[in-house]
Amino acid sequence: MSITIPHATCRRMDGKQSYSTPSVPAAGTELLWHKLEEAEIEDIKEFSDLFSRQVVERKPTKKKEDKPSKVQAMKILDSKRSQNVGILASSLHVDFSEIENAIYNFDTSVVNLEALQQIYEVRATEEELALIREHVSTKPEVPLDKPEQFLHELAEIPNFADRISCFMFQSEFDDGISSIESKLNNLKSTCQFLTTSESLKTVLAIILALGNYMNGGNRTRGQADGFGLEILAKLRDVKSKDSSVTLLHFIVRAYMKKCEDPLRPGLALPIPEPGDIDRAMTVHFDDVNADLQKLQRELFVCETKTEKVIAASTEENVQPFKDKMNKFLTSAKKQLTGEIENLEECKMKFKTTMQFYQYHPKGGVNEDEVDPKDFFALWSPFCSDFKDIWKKEQQRLIKEKTQEAKRIQEKKLDIQKSKREEGGLKSKVLRRSLMKEAQ
Template structure:
């Protein structure tokens, strides 16, 4: 056992002994039966007989000498587990909340959707029913790239992007042009979130936090004054902060679910056959596919416009240069400069 293990466990200091080591020690601690036999041997054996113990038994005995090692180690390990788990939950809740908010509030996204609806109605103009639609289902978004022009050089996504850049984005073709929708990767990450899993994780975390709090109280009650601090102060502070953080994250999760339901209602998405609720995967993966297609087209068309602007600028420069005229002035024959020039010319010829 590392000589730093004892003080590290007593002072809750992972900088001395890393968490993986403490976890390994915790997992390999002696069972009550094993420890009873080893302790009995130490108490009854002579000094030379104690030395005959194998290293594993010596290790387990030394580990048992750390005051309430099991309880302390469990608290230290849970502290790390809590921080990692709550951070993971927070990231997932935030991505769903942010994407849902953008879908409901992003003006540029509404402009793009308006173009999709307008062009769809135009293409269906000969049909009184389909040519005058007030909206469309999200399921058509990934299919827009399959609608091709007659020469097969452009699809509907390309056309929507090009129209948007030329008519809505004054910075099109420059590095100041801003992608008008959430990033495709944001939709992909949001699509992986399962609210039922997050709810289970939150419940388990709360249950384990309650157990940790009881463990801290037990360790403190059984500790001598010498070994009480800083464990009591650090772990009591952690438990209090963790309870506050857990409550805040529960509220954030509830708000994220409500925000998602508002998004579902706004876009009129219905659950899959046999399912009660609409899952984030159903909504956000449709957006992911469309947004990914849109961004690829947006990048291509932006480069195209950039080249057009560069070519136009070069042609303007050529035009300005060609229109320049060299101005000439009539020479005054009686000027001093002209008389000197003629005199020099006469000397040279002679």
């Protein structure tokens, strides 16, 4: 069976273009591929649309002809620099036209982004390029050594360094803005949970009730209206008289008893996920603001380079660079503005959460200067311990439920066995003997 995908070349999962030939097995070896038939794929058109290599109309490139020459090649670079450039050039294993295609068309199907970044990093300095061009113009009959020739060919691509730089920044910007967005959104959602979750309020109400009971319920020590968050981390340290359980164990069990079915699949934790709390602790508003300002500056530099490339390009090589970069710049500015607003929203949400719990930072620090790490550090051990105990308590309930079901089943079997024995020969003989004695 074969699959034909029209008008497209299907890429391998590792990004290369063709399938490799399996190694020849030893005689008599049973292999999966001897018996496995290709599966029938219903949505082959969708597969083709998703995974076929994008066909890009290539710009015409001048084919470099390597003329055999007995003249010794000219070395301009120092030995270490020449070695580094030579290793990179030979490690790419592609024709130079593929590099041109990647730079002109933003096509990473053959030359990937990592390779383009390496090419960008080894580009010729102004001094090196001046020496290479001087040699080409004054002694064209003496060929350049391969590393020098590679750098010269790169420099012949109009604004190649700026093109690659813009290309790389797209990836860097996407990674940077996504990381910031993820951090801020997690902090916002965690604050939202802390201020609105009814299940969390139930847990805190249990803690308050037990605390008041333990404090005796008098006016001086008991009947508190609330408690400081620093209490949360200490709950695991309060042990029962026989040291079999902690106060936190009792709190978890008390909450579970309030649940209609504590073993219901998908039942959510009544407290924030420990991972969300730990991620929220890593947010530093000043650092996020600095990262956003850095992205803003780099975006301006990228925009300047884009305008420079477009201005210096001809009609033959200005596209698709112009359209792709203009689209990216428009989207990036919008994303950046959105995350700057998101940061301010996060600050307000965090401040509201601190006020909700009447949190007072140590040392008289102003609320606007409190670091999320200080606030969420009070929640982290509590949430982690609560989740661990929650899982163990669920396992304990499952075990008790299983044992109860087993006891019921054994009781039924005993009753059935007793009924069967009542109708047996031994039972009849015993009844007759008792009747004779009675007579």
